[in-house]
Amino acid sequence: MAAVALPPQPLNDESSLKAALEAQEYLQSRLTATSEAPAFRSIPIIDLTKSFSSSLVDRRAVAEQINSACTDVGFFYITGHGIATGVCEDVLKLAHRFFHELPQPSKDAMLCNDYFRGYEPAAFTSVNNFESKETKEAFNWGYESGLDPTGGDGKYVELDGKPEASVNLWPSEKELPGFYAGIAKYYGEVLQLSRHLFRLFALSLALPEDYFDPLMTHPGGIARLIRYPPATNPKPLSELNEDEEIGLGAHTDYECFTLLLQDANQGLEILSPDNHWISAAPVEGGIVVNVADFLMRWTNGIYKSTVHRVVNRTDKERYSIPLFFSINYDETVETLPSCVKEGNPSKFPPITAGRYILDRLNLTVKTGKY
Numbered sequence: 001m002a003a004v005a006l007p008p009q010p011l012n013d014e015s016s017l018k019a020a021l022e023a024q025e026y027l028q029s030r031l032t033a034t035s036e037a038p039a040f041r042s043i044p045i046i047d048l049t050k051s052f053s054s055s056l057v058d059r060r061a062v063a064e065q066i067n068s069a070c071t072d073v074g075f076f077y078i079t080g081h082g083i084a085t086g087v088c089e090d091v092l093k094l095a096h097r098f099f100h101e102l103p104q105p106s107k108d109a110m111l112c113n114d115y116f117r118g119y120e121p122a123a124f125t126s127v128n129n130f131e132s133k134e135t136k137e138a139f140n141w142g143y144e145s146g147l148d149p150t151g152g153d154g155k156y157v158e159l160d161g162k163p164e165a166s167v168n169l170w171p172s173e174k175e176l177p178g179f180y181a182g183i184a185k186y187y188g189e190v191l192q193l194s195r196h197l198f199r200l201f202a203l204s205l206a207l208p209e210d211y212f213d214p215l216m217t218h219p220g221g222i223a224r225l226i227r228y229p230p231a232t233n234p235k236p237l238s239e240l241n242e243d244e245e246i247g248l249g250a251h252t253d254y255e256c257f258t259l260l261l262q263d264a265n266q267g268l269e270i271l272s273p274d275n276h277w278i279s280a281a282p283v284e285g286g287i288v289v290n291v292a293d294f295l296m297r298w299t300n301g302i303y304k305s306t307v308h309r310v311v312n313r314t315d316k317e318r319y320s321i322p323l324f325f326s327i328n329y330d331e332t333v334e335t336l337p338s339c340v341k342e343g344n345p346s347k348f349p350p351i352t353a354g355r356y357i358l359d360r361l362n363l364t365v366k367t368g369k370y
């Protein structure tokens, strides 16, 4: 069965902005009150090795674990994912080089553009309504067909639906030799891993395995190198801490799901429904996966998009590299058929992938459009 996408329609800016504002309200409600969902204290680890098997039975067994993780926690680690340790180590080294070797004026010359590509100095964006000053700095880039091992289908459009060659901003080869090639290596692999995961998500949702394939031929995929400075007052995660030094404020992600590579320093924390923060400390060889808001809506709320934040509690810098994987930005979709039942109708109107993400991003910038 082919994926059911709606026929092309004019972008409905109003419904996506409404959805973006609702997401902010949801965040505030999660931070101020507990939710009725069952509490959790740990994050499942899923070994993907069998998901690469030629046996559908093996692939379904992995998909079932994904279903439980997404229903209960919204976060899981993947191991056995096929991206070599060396590739992960190399891209983390590149992150270090970007922040330490590139002179500040060169970074400033690549200041984040309207599509959120380029360099974000500390405190440039704030995910949580500016309640906290964020210490992180970042370098963001997005999909280019040249970074896609499939070569893409030539139909990529940007967040606002415009066909753009590329709005990415790259440091020059002279200033940072090997940077683009190193990014391309990791990005290409993590993009393909995301497509593989989406097939497992399809199985996990009782959909045909290729259900999402036509929707990720030119997918949105913003990725970033993030640097968190060392803590000025290192201390472990504790309920008693009140003066948290926020690296990245409490938020949910916007797209379908995120694949996060982190270095050896812990800092990522996720919010259990009973409002306890749980550390998502690095797991050897593991990549963190979390459901984001677009997929939460698409599954009628069955898959959880869980609130998380980053507090670097160590005396070392911390680096992380998330990829926010989206379907093609020009797709408008309605609730998945397997997530709508008699007595449980769709809770969410259709929205367009890119426009929704752009509205969410715009709400994070001090000079935002709204």
Ligand SMILES: O=C(O)CCC(=O)C(=O)O
Binding pocket: 226, 248, 253, 260, 262, 267, 268, 308, 309, 310, 319, 320, 321, 322
């Ligand atoms: O740095 C991390 O560990 C998490 C980053 C994150 O949550 C994000 O960029 O949305």
Ligand SMILES: [Fe+2]
Binding pocket: 251, 252, 253, 258, 308
């Ligand atoms: Fe996040």
